[in-house]
Amino acid sequence: MINNTEVQELNGWLKAVANSRCKIAFTHLFKFFAPKIQRIARSKFTNEAQAHEAVQETMSNVWRKAHLFDADKGAATTWVYTVMRNVIFDLLRKMKSNREDNLSDDIWPIAESTVSDDDIYEDHLENKKLLHGIESLPEAQQQVVKGFYLMEMSQEQLATHLNLPLGTIKSRLRLALSKLKVQLGEDHD
Template identity: 55%
Template sequence: MLQTTISRLMLNMPEPLKNRAKDINHSELSAWLEAIGTRRDKVAFAHLFRFFAPKIKNFGRMQFKNEAEAMELVQETMTNVWRKAHLYQADKGAPTTWIYAVMRNMSFDMLRKIQTYREETLSEDIWPLEQNTQPPEHDDFNDHLLIQHLNAHLATLPENQQQIVIGIYIKQLTHEELAQQLNLPLGTVKSRLRLALARLRLQMGEQHD
């Protein structure tokens, strides 16, 4: 699976090496992109990942001032590169220009979602703790209604965000347990949770209140 491949590459992500960057030219980068777009070549993707991931991570650190968000930017950018590599046209621009455009679009999208909402506030607003506010015999019924109400909204989330919300709030797993189960970095789990809660907040709005 692509996410497994990316997770493994992220665990072994090197820091940028200036000398190595000089050894790789645009022809090689274009060839790797073409191999990904036409043959879904995982070896070519690994080469491209090792070249761009450290640079994207550094950009993310400057943009978000947060290591977890920087890692999320790497993962989402390179996932989009894999999915959209067939759209790259060498005669219309350099591969670096194309990939950095993908990165910037993803960073803008992330900024729009995370600058307004904080994870702690969203979690409390959407998933209120109502302990001792109702007789015990009504708890199961109300939990069932809440889950039914939320399922309709959960279905609109990207699959990777659905996994996180269900794992944390329905299956009652800890962040660490879920990260291990999904073979993801802990920071990625937390970032996806924040993005998912932001989207749920926008969808549910005052209905939840």
């Protein structure tokens, strides 16, 4: 349970972020809320990366929208947890409608238990067409697709390797997959 002093301290830090974009106050808020958000997000998502994304998105929204906080309407904890709830709902909705995982199945043919010479040749042509499609993408998208599918790196590993935000990696991958799908034709659904 949070005592009155902590409530006032949290409210003060959130106001400092809102009024003067105070990074020190934001650091305090992050240290206080991140573990709690992470714990809640773990119960809502199937993997650690999704829970981590919920923390990052929530705290990013806290930074951007701190000016909307009104201490007269409620405590900082209530406001931050409301931001978190909305982020989690958005991420769950996005996951449900996002076909990114299914698109990966569209790109790489699944080998069947019995493989004929015709199947091997067809797969070869398909892979050649796919690799040509990847090579025609912009360099930034090529890096992400090759890292994710050919080098089998996770999106978080790619973000670290390329020194880019996770959201940028996801956006580039989604855009690249959409372009590849168009290039390869709709018969690959």
